[in-house]
Amino acid sequence: MARIVVITSGKGGVGKTTTSAAIATGLALRGHKTAVIDFDVGLRNLDLIMGCERRVVYDFVNVINGDANLKQALIRDKRADNLYILPASQTRDKDALTQDGVERVLNELSEDFEYIICDSPAGIERGALMAAYFADEAIVVTNPEVSSVRDSDRILGILASKTRQVEQGGEPIQGRLLLTRYAAERAARGEMLSIEDVGEILAIDLLGVIPESQAVLNASNAGQPVVLDEESDAGQAYQDAVDRFLGEERPLRFVDVPKKGFFGRLFGG
Amino acid sequence: MGIFDYFRQPRQKSASVAKERLQIIVARERAARGGPDYLPAMQQELLQVIRKYVKVNDDAVQMNVDREGDCEVLELNITLPDDRG
Numbered sequence: 007m008a009r010i011v012v013i014t015s016g017k018g019g020v021g022k023t024t025t026s027a028a029i030a031t032g033l034a035l036r037g038h039k040t041a042v043i044d045f046d047v048g049l050r051n052l053d054l055i056m057g058c059e060r061r062v063v064y065d066f067v068n069v070i071n072g073d074a075n076l077k078q079a080l081i082r083d084k085r086a087d088n089l090y091i092l093p094a095s096q097t098r099d100k101d102a103l104t105q106d107g108v109e110r111v112l113n114e115l116s117e118d119f120e121y122i123i124c125d126s127p128a129g130i131e132r133g134a135l136m137a138a139y140f141a142d143e144a145i146v147v148t149n150p151e152v153s154s155v156r157d158s159d160r161i162l163g164i165l166a167s168k169t170r171q172v173e174q175g176g177e178p179i180q181g182r183l184l185l186t187r188y189a190a191e192r193a194a195r196g197e198m199l200s201i202e203d204v205g206e207i208l209a210i211d212l213l214g215v216i217p218e219s220q221a222v223l224n225a226s227n228a229g230q231p232v233v234l235d236e237e238s239d240a241g242q243a244y245q246d247a248v249d250r251f252l253g254e255e256r257p258l259r260f261v262d263v264p265k266k267g268f269f270g271r272l273f274g275g
Numbered sequence: 276m277g278i279f280d281y282f283r284q285p286r287q288k289s290a291s292v293a294k295e296r297l298q299i300i301v302a303r304e305r306a307a308r309g310g311p312d313y314l315p316a317m318q319q320e321l322l323q324v325i326r327k328y329v330k331v332n333d334d335a336v337q338m339n340v341d342r343e344g345d346c347e348v349l350e351l352n353i354t355l356p357d358d359r360g
């Protein structure tokens with residue numbers, strides 16, 4: 007049985023796809039057989055971030071509709087042996103993701119994968135609800151900014167009530183916070199919500215903090231998940247998050263303001 | 276007030292304003308959560324009924340569901356305009 011993990015946020019553009027690619031790649035590199043599914047029907051993008059856009063033949067909806075089988079649709083990653091990508095459909099039919107269909111695909115994947123990472127679309131419409139419904143656990147991607155935090159709380163409400171696990175009488179699923187695009191200096195100056203502020207408001211466990219980083223754009227330009235950029239701050243922060251996800255203890259990095267020199271102290275405020 | 280006084284003023288940091296606003300709105304939305312699904316529709320209908328008699332804003336009807344033990348308490352707040360029309 008695979009563990010199904012949804013990467014979700016409510017708000018758009020906060021880093022779900024970046025995170026899905028990083029976590030899935032990180033898990034696969036640690037030897038776990040992992041599938042990552044793009045649930046963003048009509049706005050396929052995970053393929054670009056994973057650098058496999060030219061190898062897409064069939065997609066998630068083709069498999070649901072029986073036009074292709076899973077083997078035909080899954081794209082094998084070129085960098086990590088244990089990693090497979092199931093791209094989103096570009097159809098404009100938002101009802102294409104039926105609950106039965108999604109369940110069938112997840113059940114089949116569960117037979118030979120250890121982890122299934124579901125890259126949720128933004129919003130709280132069908133695609134987002136389907137990505138969350140079958141999850142065993144959730145990673146809530148949040149930026150230190152008011153609308154993102156509020157939407158994350160909204161999503162936590164959905165995770166607590168609208169999942170298969172809850173409907174079958176089980177526990178609400180665990181959401182863990184991944185705070186991304188964090189700028190330690192701005193938080194220290196009181197211009198940006200701090201890790202503590204967001205943690206206090208959302209009141210969930212912290213999986214990690216990913217700094218605002220140029221490396222993320224470089225990675226998406228190249229179609230290489232940023233976690234592979236081992237020199238970069240964001241890459242290392244994602245590596246730490248993957249380790250924590252697997253139960254290791256890792257101290258937070260890239261969250262402190264570098265010590266300033268004399269002029270920095272004088273003008274930095 | 277000279278320019279230096281202005282900079283010396285302990286202005287409230289924007290992050291702490293953000294945090295306070297978030298704490299309030301998140302608490303309010305959590306209270307409404309778990310409430311019955313018909314609440315938004317009921318809220319709209321109540322608004323229409325009230326509008327038969329007075330001109331009110333879209334946000335004139337506020338609802339809040341509280342749980343007290345086994346009991347659910349529906350709190351309803353209707354804001355009327357100053358000049359009753």
Ligand SMILES: Nc1ncnc2c1ncn2[C@@H]1O[C@H](COP(=O)(O)OP(=O)(O)OP(=O)(O)O)[C@@H](O)[C@H]1O
Pocket residue numbers: 015017018019020021022023024025046126127128186187188216217218219220222223226240
């Ligand atoms: N840590 C970071 N530092 C800098 N830029 C980032 C970071 N994380 C994400 N970004 C940028 O933010 C943008 C949105 O990222 P991404 O596509 O992962 O978000 P998303 O939540 O999947 O968006 P959508 O809701 O549209 O699916 C991208 O341009 C990405 O490069």
Ligand SMILES: [Mg+2]
Pocket residue numbers: 022023024046051125126127
């Ligand atoms: Mg995305």
